[in-house]
Amino acid sequence: MAAVQVASLHKRFKDIHVLRGLDFTVQPGEGVVLLGANGCGKSTMMRCLNGLTPISGGHTYINDRCLQNASRKEVRQLRRKVGVVFQKFNLVNNLSVYQNVLYGAIGRSPWGLLSTMSPLASAEERDKAMACLERVSLADKANQRAEELSGGQQQRVAIARMLMQEPEIVLADEPIASLDPKSGREVMELLWDVVRERGLTVICTLHQLDIALEYGDRFLGMKAGMIEIDAPRKEVSKDLLNTLYQGQVRVDTLSPVATPTTQPQAANA
Ligand SMILES: Nc1ncnc2c1ncn2[C@@H]1O[C@H](COP(=O)(O)OP(=O)(O)O)[C@@H](O)[C@H]1O
Numbered sequence: 001m002a003a004v005q006v007a008s009l010h011k012r013f014k015d016i017h018v019l020r021g022l023d024f025t026v027q028p029g030e031g032v033v034l035l036g037a038n039g040c041g042k043s044t045m046m047r048c049l050n051g052l053t054p055i056s057g058g059h060t061y062i063n064d065r066c067l068q069n070a071s072r073k074e075v076r077q078l079r080r081k082v083g084v085v086f087q088k089f090n091l092v093n094n095l096s097v098y099q100n101v102l103y104g105a106i107g108r109s110p111w112g113l114l115s116t117m118s119p120l121a122s123a124e125e126r127d128k129a130m131a132c133l134e135r136v137s138l139a140d141k142a143n144q145r146a147e148e149l150s151g152g153q154q155q156r157v158a159i160a161r162m163l164m165q166e167p168e169i170v171l172a173d174e175p176i177a178s179l180d181p182k183s184g185r186e187v188m189e190l191l192w193d194v195v196r197e198r199g200l201t202v203i204c205t206l207h208q209l210d211i212a213l214e215y216g217d218r219f220l221g222m223k224a225g226m227i228e229i230d231a232p233r234k235e236v237s238k239d240l241l242n243t244l245y246q247g248q249v250r251v252d253t254l255s256p257v258a259t260p261t262t263q264p265q266a267a268n269a
């Protein structure tokens with residue numbers, strides 16, 4: 001079973017043809033670093049993967065299940081398996097660190113948001129939230145408001161919230177781009193450690209080549225809405241990755257190409 005697969009993925013926004021036929025498969029437990037110049041379509045691709053944005057052609061799969069053929073309920077269930085970490089942390093600033101982590105349980109909670117409010121959450125979920133905070137070394141900050149923490153600490157809270165969700169797949173889009181170099185490295189180290197120790201599949205976009213080369217079993221390189229590089233670490237060099245940033249890199253300067261329509265396929269088990 002593949003953890004993530006995209007087949008002939010296209011995405012357009014009006015006259016911008018952002019994703020121009022992407023194909024790749026990620027196996028369970030693989031750690032993939034996704035690289036490419038600004039505006040080449042990385043964030044759009046990540047949003048297509050977890051169904052946050054509808055696609056214009058092709059198919060995307062989570063655990064071999066096609067999102068385009070799944071019912072709304074199935075899509076919700078599949079999305080629960082996908083944890084996300086964003087550049088901008090996306091915490092609720094005026095709530096406690098602990099409450100932010102508890103929200104990670106929202107997908108499995110019997111009454112949604114309500115049952116992740118700290119007075120109502122089950123003892124088991126509350127213990128889990130504390131354990132997740134301990135894993136990111138922030139148990140002592142549990143009762144502080146999220147906005148009182150430094151950027152690096154806030155991103156560690158976001159990682160704890162992602163762990164609380166108990167995902168199988170993690171999509172991290174520029175998780176350290178808003179941080180200074182030192183806390184960026186610490187956060188990257190932590191993120192990679194926690195996904196590795198749990199055997200999770202991860203796709204992570206980064207813009208610093210030096211850091212990227214320290215992580216990743218495999219590298220996907222995008223250029224102008226297409227996959228240019230798909231190679232295991234041993235075949236990747238800084239020179240090869242540098243080619244992603246040369247020449248025509250942005251999609252908004254290109255004219256659209258034909259987009260195949262998304263044909264419903266026979267439902268797969
Ligand atoms: N919601 C949107 N509406 C219109 N254009 C968009 C939207 N999101 C992204 N784009 C365009 O898609 C292109 C790729 O953007 P993005 O996926 O953010 O690239 P990257 O993450 O690689 O920098 C850009 O030209 C951007 O302007």
Ligand SMILES: [Mg+2]
Pocket residue numbers: 042043044173174
């Ligand atoms: Mg981006």
